[in-house]
Amino acid sequence: MGEKMCLAIPGKVIKVEKEFAIVDYSGEQRKANIELVDIKPGDFVIVQAQFVVQKIPKKEAVEAIKLWQENIKK
Amino acid sequence: MAGEYKEVSPEKYFLMYSFPCIGNLLHENKISKSDASNLENILFQNKTIERNFLEFCFPNAFRRIKTVAKEMEKNYWDMEVIRKYWLEEHNKFIDLGDGDYAKATPSFRELCKVHKAEVVEKKKNVITVKYGEVLRKVFAKFVPDVSIGDKVTVHLAFAIEKLD
Numbered sequence: 001m002g003e004k005m006c007l008a009i010p011g012k013v014i015k016v017e018k019e020f021a022i023v024d025y026s027g028e029q030r031k032a033n034i035e036l037v038d039i040k041p042g043d044f045v046i047v048q049a050q051f052v053v054q055k056i057p058k059k060e061a062v063e064a065i066k067l068w069q070e071n072i073k074k
Numbered sequence: 075m076a077g078e079y080k081e082v083s084p085e086k087y088f089l090m091y092s093f094p095c096i097g098n099l100l101h102e103n104k105i106s107k108s109d110a111s112n113l114e115n116i117l118f119q120n121k122t123i124e125r126n127f128l129e130f131c132f133p134n135a136f137r138r139i140k141t142v143a144k145e146m147e148k149n150y151w152d153m154e155v156i157r158k159y160w161l162e163e164h165n166k167f168i169d170l171g172d173g174d175y176a177k178a179t180p181s182f183r184e185l186c187k188v189h190k191a192e193v194v195e196k197k198k199n200v201i202t203v204k205y206g207e208v209l210r211k212v213f214a215k216f217v218p219d220v221s222i223g224d225k226v227t228v229h230l231a232f233a234i235e236k237l238d
Contacts, residue, residue, distance in 0.1 A: 010179075035200060036211040036231060046182060049097035053231045054210075056181045064179045 009068050010044040010061035013052075023047055026069065079235055084153045085123035090216055091160045091188065092132050093117055094230035105131050125151060134173045138163065160234075161227065164188050185230060190237060193224045203228055 011023035011030065021034045023045060032047040037055055039045060044061030046054045056064075079087055093113070100110045109131055116123050129136045136150070139159045143150035146158065165187040168175045175183060191203035191210070201214045203226060210228065217226055217233045225237040 036213075046185060048094070048231055051231055054181060054185050056179070060179050060181055064182075 010046055010056045010064055012061075013039050013041050013043045013045055015041060021045070021052060023052070026065065079153070079157060083123070084151050084156045085125060085128060086117070086120075087153065088128060088132075088135075088156050088160075089113065089117050089123060090234050091164075091229055092128075092135060094232045095132075095186075099131065135159075138167050138172065160188055160229075161190075187229075188234070189228050191226060191228050191233075193220050193222050193226060193233075196220070196222060201226075201233055203233065 009025065011025045011032075013021045014024045014029070015022040016034065016039065019033060019035060020031050021039060023030050023032050030047065031050070032045075033051045035051065037045065037052045039052060039055060044056045044058055045052045046056060082090075096105070096110050096113055099105045100107065105113075109127075112127070113131060115121065139155060140150045142159045142163050143152065143155045146152075146155055148155050150156075167173075168178075168183050168187055171178075175186070178186065189203075189205045189208075191205040191208075193201050194204045194209070195202035196214070199214050199218075200211050201217075201220060202209060202211050204210075205228075212228050212231055212233045214220060214233050217224075217236050220226060220233070220236055226233040227235050227237060
């Protein structure tokens with residue numbers, strides 16, 4: 001994941017462990033605290049400052065990720 | 075307490091609202107790590123906050139605030155201007171897709187808006203707030219004394235101030 005990654009890009013929850021989730025960004029995985037949002041594996045989320053702050057509808061998340069991937073190829 | 079904004083400087087008030095965004099700016103390399111930690115230190119240790127430094131770290135917000143100030147025919151550091159920006163105008167700029175918001179998805183735009191909400195649950199440092207049909211948990215770091223039923227503003231992961 002490049003340093004230019006915008007935080008508006010949703011990640012996909014692949015695992016939930018106690019108070020943390022493992023969030024995947026097109027292959028790169030990050031750990032995020034889930035104190036603020038109830039989530040389960042498969043959910044798409046926005047992470048801010050290592051905290052999951054919002055769950056995103058799948059359709060919107062997939063579109064945002066696709067758009068972002070097209071942009072970084074340019 | 076409500077009306078607390080009257081007791082803080084416009085610099086501190088601005089930084090309370092912009093604080094939740096520091097992580098985003100850092101992430102996008104718009105500010106450095108030392109700038110980010112300086113901002114957090116001056117906010118939480120009640121140090122003097124330099125206007126130039128805030129304007130350097132948040133150029134987009136100040137570009138918008140200057141527009142609001144012009145309409146109000148006031149100095150852009152006037153508390154009324156800063157408050158009007160965060161409580162009313164900030165969301166309008168987001169809806170217009172100003173600056174980086176043009177690229178943001180609908181959910182992210184809603185997250186970036188300042189919402190006026192009611193406290194419906196409180197657990198230690200986390201409160202649940204409600205606005206419209208939305209229920210959200212946010213940190214109560216800036217409003218540790220709120221009770222259920224109080225009205226607060228929320229910005230990203232934080233409740234910012236108690237409203238009258």
